[in-house]
Amino acid sequence: MATCSVEGLQDLLGRAGLDTPVPEFPGSDILHNIQDVFKAYLADALQKTVPCDRLAAYDAIQPPNMTGMGDLVIVSPKLRLEGVEPKALKGLVADLAQRLPSGPPLTVPIPDGIHLRVMSSGETLARLVPPYIIHRKATFGFNDVAGLTDAQATDSPKKKIVVEYSSPNLAGDFAPRHLRSTLVGAFVANLFQGMGWDVVRMNYLGDWGKQIGLLAAGWKRFGSDEAFAKDPLRHLLDVNDKITAEFKPEQEASRALKNENKDPAEVESQGLFAERDETFQRLEHGDEEIIALWNPFRNATVERLAAAHARLGIVFDDRSGESQVSAESVAEVEDTLKEKGIYELQQDGGWTLDFAKHDSKGLGWAAMRYRDGTSGYLLRDVAAVLDRYKTHAFEKMLYVVEAKQDTHFQRIHKTLELMDRAHLSAKIQHVSFGDITGLNGDFTDCRLLDDYLDKARDLARQALADEEEGVFLNQDDQTIDRLGMSALIAQDLAHKRTGSYAMDAHKMAGFGPSTGVTFQNCYARLASLLAGQPATDEIDFATLKYDTLQTPEYSDLLRVMAQFPDIVSASYKTLEPSHIVSYLMRLVENTEIALQEDDDQEWEDRDDEVAARMVMYEAARQVLENAMRLIGLQPCAA
Numbered sequence: 001m002a003t004c005s006v007e008g009l010q011d012l013l014g015r016a017g018l019d020t021p022v023p024e025f026p027g028s029d030i031l032h033n034i035q036d037v038f039k040a041y042l043a044d045a046l047q048k049t050v051p052c053d054r055l056a057a058y059d060a061i062q063p064p065n066m067t068g069m070g071d072l073v074i075v076s077p078k079l080r081l082e083g084v085e086p087k088a089l090k091g092l093v094a095d096l097a098q099r100l101p102s103g104p105p106l107t108v109p110i111p112d113g114i115h116l117r118v119m120s121s122g123e124t125l126a127r128l129v130p131p132y133i134i135h136r137k138a139t140f141g142f143n144d145v146a147g148l149t150d151a152q153a154t155d156s157p158k159k160k161i162v163v164e165y166s167s168p169n170l171a172g173d174f175a176p177r178h179l180r181s182t183l184v185g186a187f188v189a190n191l192f193q194g195m196g197w198d199v200v201r202m203n204y205l206g207d208w209g210k211q212i213g214l215l216a217a218g219w220k221r222f223g224s225d226e227a228f229a230k231d232p233l234r235h236l237l238d239v240n241d242k243i244t245a246e247f248k249p250e251q252e253a254s255r256a257l258k259n260e261n262k263d264p265a266e267v268e269s270q271g272l273f274a275e276r277d278e279t280f281q282r283l284e285h286g287d288e289e290i291i292a293l294w295n296p297f298r299n300a301t302v303e304r305l306a307a308a309h310a311r312l313g314i315v316f317d318d319r320s321g322e323s324q325v326s327a328e329s330v331a332e333v334e335d336t337l338k339e340k341g342i343y344e345l346q347q348d349g350g351w352t353l354d355f356a357k358h359d360s361k362g363l364g365w366a367a368m369r370y371r372d373g374t375s376g377y378l379l380r381d382v383a384a385v386l387d388r389y390k391t392h393a394f395e396k397m398l399y400v401v402e403a404k405q406d407t408h409f410q411r412i413h414k415t416l417e418l419m420d421r422a423h424l425s426a427k428i429q430h431v432s433f434g435d436i437t438g439l440n441g442d443f444t445d446c447r448l449l450d451d452y453l454d455k456a457r458d459l460a461r462q463a464l465a466d467e468e469e470g471v472f473l474n475q476d477d478q479t480i481d482r483l484g485m486s487a488l489i490a491q492d493l494a495h496k497r498t499g500s501y502a503m504d505a506h507k508m509a510g511f512g513p514s515t516g517v518t519f520q521n522c523y524a525r526l527a528s529l530l531a532g533q534p535a536t537d538e539i540d541f542a543t544l545k546y547d548t549l550q551t552p553e554y555s556d557l558l559r560v561m562a563q564f565p566d567i568v569s570a571s572y573k574t575l576e577p578s579h580i581v582s583y584l585m586r587l588v589e590n591t592e593i594a595l596q597e598d599d600d601q602e603w604e605d606r607d608d609e610v611a612a613r614m615v616m617y618e619a620a621r622q623v624l625e626n627a628m629r630l631i632g633l634q635p636c637a638a
Contacts, residue, residue, distance in 0.1 A: 070117030147196025169206035213280030218243025457484030486516025
């Protein structure tokens, strides 16, 4: 793979008429980011044109914020030129536009206020972009050195990251927040894997706690072995609904006493309160009867979730749960907090942690153990951190959980710090996301992950039936199912991670500009076009007719393809999936423009030009696939 080495890349650039070696700058990575090649030549010319520091020249060049606003932008204030007042910068930019040399790999720059916008030359794009992408294949766009413990040693071990996501509760609804966690979490895990990290994908089931005691009480009243065997998760939901309704009056009575600052102990020592708490006590103590009841519930949930996740192309490395937090780690948390005098015993026998007494008033207090001796949510989650670090020795751990849980994760951070585990606190991060604020009629009755996936599949089937022209996709059941998953994923990830949105089934699966169906259809069109073309390792890049690829339509497609590494880098810094979906929109749009231009021409007896076009489209197909797989779309063939 010639361009995957500095020598090979520079040989290609030399044959393209450029001076070599490529100018070197700190932070430049010409083997992973094709834009850094253009940036290095521009920075070298800039530093020779104005009296600025060489590093300042390189740092002043940035990707544009908007499409069509240049391939690279010189931000003049960042040049830090001595004696140049801010009001003189516009004049400086206009002067620079005249003095900077033009010609491959760059064209004449365009002044824009205090910015100077620079376009890559069509000739260099044509000669450099296709081989650069095709040589890297699935790794194009990613910098696998980022995940190494020593970025200077390519044989150093990978850093390990644990990503916890898509973690619902046993016998609870798979709510919209769980859906977003699944889709955003899969993207985050894919992103870190692409950047060279050793990724542990974790599905952490809420299979412990007092709610399990209540479910057991419900099973005694409403459970049916026959109904469970037929549809286990839906029957558990039905049981949970019924026992929750029966429990509601007792909860309201307890809440009313608390609102009046009265002790609810008497209410909570009888009825379903008592049955729930006693059952959970028995579960924590390993009571064989309760364990035998609980195990089938958990096993059925894990099995059903695994099948649903597989439809999304998601495979977890670790399917654990609250139930599997070790007693040793729980004891370690409690003993440490007690030794430090932080753990407080309450009059009712419960143990709490009052964060307000430790410079964290906004975190209030949390129950670590209840008065019946059972463990609290925070205690188990802090102990889980210790367990995971002992098992995985992670460099980083991400919780992909809704923004409403932020206080809980701040409490985890603070508890670890109070335990003198600040090094662990620094390694964990809450990757929050906004709500799905509304579900229209197609999704309002969804209660399981499969329900969302089935609805999306049905919408995709209807979208294909409604589209009369321009469909290049197979319409077999597997393809339609994948299209449904693609529609669901693309609609969610098109929105800013921290923002909220309402799910729109009518737009989700259509052929609009940002839908998963459109992305898949473009991929299928390229795959069909390229069928029967020579394998990529048989391409002779030295003999391609590159001038064919210098039309405006082709140049625009090539420059969009070249931007992918910068887009991935920006997404990696912010963990923002919408950057990738927006990029896919531009890539598909420019691909379709180029293909439309081709349809208007006659290609008979133009074999050399056809060969060059096919190489460009193979590169486009590869970039499209890389971007699609990053957000979780499994490419469909024609």
